[in-house]
Amino acid sequence: MKLNSVDISKTASASSIVFEALRRAIIEGEVKEGEPLRQDEIARLFNTSRIPVREAISRLEEQGLVKTQRYKGAVVSGLSATEAEEIFDFRALIEPEVIRRAVPLMSPETLDRARSSWAAFSASADPMRWGDLNRDFHATLYRASGLQYHLDVIDNAMDRIDRYLRAQLVMSNGMERANEEHIAIWEACVAGNAAQAAELTRIHISGARESLLQNINSLR
Amino acid sequence: MKLNSVDISKTASASSIVFEALRRAIIEGEVKEGEPLRQDEIARLFNTSRIPVREAISRLEEQGLVKTQRYKGAVVSGLSATEAEEIFDFRALIEPEVIRRAVPLMSPETLDRARSSWAAFSASADPMRWGDLNRDFHATLYRASGLQYHLDVIDNAMDRIDRYLRAQLVMSNGMERANEEHIAIWEACVAGNAAQAAELTRIHISGARESLLQNINSLR
DNA sequence: ATAAGATAAATTGGATTCAATAGAAAATGA
DNA sequence: TCATTTTCTATTGAATCCAATTTATCTTAT
Numbered sequence: 166m167k168l169n170s171v172d173i174s175k176t177a178s179a180s181s182i183v184f185e186a187l188r189r190a191i192i193e194g195e196v197k198e199g200e201p202l203r204q205d206e207i208a209r210l211f212n213t214s215r216i217p218v219r220e221a222i223s224r225l226e227e228q229g230l231v232k233t234q235r236y237k238g239a240v241v242s243g244l245s246a247t248e249a250e251e252i253f254d255f256r257a258l259i260e261p262e263v264i265r266r267a268v269p270l271m272s273p274e275t276l277d278r279a280r281s282s283w284a285a286f287s288a289s290a291d292p293m294r295w296g297d298l299n300r301d302f303h304a305t306l307y308r309a310s311g312l313q314y315h316l317d318v319i320d321n322a323m324d325r326i327d328r329y330l331r332a333q334l335v336m337s338n339g340m341e342r343a344n345e346e347h348i349a350i351w352e353a354c355v356a357g358n359a360a361q362a363a364e365l366t367r368i369h370i371s372g373a374r375e376s377l378l379q380n381i382n383s384l385r
Numbered sequence: 386m387k388l389n390s391v392d393i394s395k396t397a398s399a400s401s402i403v404f405e406a407l408r409r410a411i412i413e414g415e416v417k418e419g420e421p422l423r424q425d426e427i428a429r430l431f432n433t434s435r436i437p438v439r440e441a442i443s444r445l446e447e448q449g450l451v452k453t454q455r456y457k458g459a460v461v462s463g464l465s466a467t468e469a470e471e472i473f474d475f476r477a478l479i480e481p482e483v484i485r486r487a488v489p490l491m492s493p494e495t496l497d498r499a500r501s502s503w504a505a506f507s508a509s510a511d512p513m514r515w516g517d518l519n520r521d522f523h524a525t526l527y528r529a530s531g532l533q534y535h536l537d538v539i540d541n542a543m544d545r546i547d548r549y550l551r552a553q554l555v556m557s558n559g560m561e562r563a564n565e566e567h568i569a570i571w572e573a574c575v576a577g578n579a580a581q582a583a584e585l586t587r588i589h590i591s592g593a594r595e596s597l598l599q600n601i602n603s604l605r
Numbered sequence: 606a607t608a609a610g611a612t613a614a615a616t617t618g619g620a621t622t623c624a625a626t627a628g629a630a631a632a633t634g635a
Numbered sequence: 636t637c638a639t640t641t642t643c644t645a646t647t648g649a650a651t652c653c654a655a656t657t658t659a660t661c662t663t664a665t
Contacts, residue, residue: 178455178648180443204617214650216436219618223400223440227447229537235398236617236656251534258482259475314471314545317449318538325534398618424647434620439648456626456647608665615658623650632641 180217183207184224191230191241193296194328198243198385202231229325242325246381249326253374256322259315260307260370261363264350267310268359276355279305283347286340295340296331302347306354306362326377332384333377346372400437403427404444411450411461413516414548418463418605422451449545462545466601469546473594476542479535480527480590481583484570487530488579496575499525503567506560515560516551522567526574526582546597552604553597566592 177185187207190196202222204215211218222239225231233239244252282302289298300323307316323330334340346369353362377384397405407427410416422442424435431438442459445451453459464472502525506518520543527536543550554560566589573582597604 176455180648203615205615215617216439216619216649219436220440220443220649223443224447227444235396237658238617248534251532254532255479255534255538258478262478312471312474314468314542315475318475322534400618423645425645435647436619436649458647606665609663611660611662613658613660616656618653618655620653621651623648625648626646628643628645630641630643632639634639635637 178217179211179213180220180224183211183213183218184221186211187221187225188228188230188324191225192324192327192331193293194332196241198241200241202239202241204238228321243385244325244329244381246378249329249381250374250378252322252326253370253377256319257367257370257374259319259322260303261367263307263310263312263315263319264354264366265359265363266312267307268354268357268362270311271306271309271354275305275309276351279351279354283344283351286347287344292335295334296327299330299334299343299347300327302351306350329377329381329384330373333373333380336384337376337380339373339376342372343369398437399431399433400440400444403431403433403438404441406431407441407445408448408450408544411445412544412547412551413513414552416461418461420461422459422461424458448541463605464545464549464601466598469549469601470594470598472542472546473590473597476539477587477590477594479539479542480523481587483527483530483532483535483539484574484586485579485583486532487527488574488577488582490531491526491529491574495525495529496571499571499574503564503571506567507564512555515554516547519550519554519563519567520547522571526570549597549601549604550593553593553600556604557596557600559593559596562592563589 187196187202196202204218204222207218208215222231222233226233226239230242231239232242279302282298282305286295286298286302289295304316304320307319310316334343346365350362350365350369353365407416407422416422424438424442427438428435442451442453446453446459450462451459452462499522502518502522506515506522509515509518524536524540527539530536554563566585570582570585570589573585
């Protein structure tokens with residue numbers, strides 16, 4: 166008798182399932198800023214008790230994705246134009262450095278994976294996928310750096326602005342320009358030109374910053 | 386009848402009390418890497434139930450201060466030399482930029498507060514206080530930048546290495562050099578020289594990095 | 606009609622209890 | 636004696652229940 170055994174300590178707990186679902190709903194803009202997260206409602210939705218929901222919400226708060234107030238519950242965090250600006254500046258500081266460190270370490274497999282990523286972005290007619298594909302492209306390149314701490318921090322920065330970025334990509338047809346920039350970054354990586362990749366990344370982020378800041382109030 | 390009213394929504398929940406106490410115990414090195422955090426034990430210690438303890442632990446995990454494994458509980462995170470190195474590099478990237486942005490915005494009150502801070506550091510005979518005083522000095526200067534997102538990220542980076550840094554300060558009598566560097570940074574700020582303050586901050590962090598990396602294995 | 610007070614309902618915070626899992630100890634077999 | 640299996644204990648995951656607080660609704664007074 167052949168059984169597919171599963172290491173049960175690796176299966177997802179209720180709280181991590183809820184956390185991931187809520188995180189995704191927030192970064193994809195399915196729940197809006199200011200929207201309350203009702204523990205009992207979410208618990209019903211996931212057919213669990215409120216305890217794992219509370220734990221998930223605690224984690225989301227540490228990620229800055231929700232704000233809780235004692236006895237009043239959690240609401241989805243908003244992001245002011247000032248905050249968005251700051252987070253872009255932060256990314257423009259960190260990500261060029263990460264990709265600069267990553268370039269000399271990139272394997273042919275990584276570069277191939279990244280090419281598939283921008284190609285998929287380019288080819289996708291489904292706006293709902295652009296956000297994930299955009300992140301996948303950048304994550305693939307950055308991962309080669311091995312700088313895990315930096316990557317975790319970048320992930321959080323992206324989570325914080327993703328819902329707006331995604332809406333912006335859909336609304337403004339900014340994907341064409343994003344794609345051109347992705348290809349240019351990728352080409353610099355292929356050429357092993359770390360400084361060029363870093364500079365193009367910085368320009369890419371700054372461009373997204375300007376574009377988003379012009380429209381942030383209509384993206385909420 | 387005069388009553389001192391308290392906004393009850395601002396009083397600390399059980400879980401946030403436990404979180405803060407555990408966070409402090411970890412960054413001060415009172416619980417060591419690898420040490421398990423027993424939910425029932427902590428709950429007894431704080432005279433509460435396990436639920437707030439679980440929530441606190443969930444939050445600590447998001448901060449990277451503990452690692453949990455399903456059905457096995459939480460242990461205090463360790464930090465390898467590679468990880469420590471990366472976090473210092475990260476700080477050396479971010480903190481100079483933050484102070485560079487802060488310098489033109491520093492008020493006389495801020496500068497006076499920072500002077501008090503390095504003076505207190507200099508005067509303190511209590512090694513247990515050096516860690517807090519060190520952080521207080523830097524936080525005072527950086528806060529003037531108004532870059533709240535950067536500050537939160539720096540706080541987390543510091544939390545991740547603080548237990549080792551504190552042990553290092555005590556063990557190596559590094560406080561004298563740290564203090565000289567604090568004064569030099571402060572003087573650059575007083576002079577309004579943002580570039581100098583940034584460079585001295587970068588050197589300060591890099592020096593701490595080299596020093597810590599030499600000794601990290603004996604600091605656990 | 607509006608404001609204030611009282612009551613009810615909704616929601617959160619957390620204590621207690623039950624279920625599940627991992628690890629330790631004891632029992633059994635070779 | 637050693638290896639394997641079984642049983643027991645410790646601990647975690649989460650369901651249920653109770654207490655506390657906030658919000659909504661209803662009633663009364665002006």
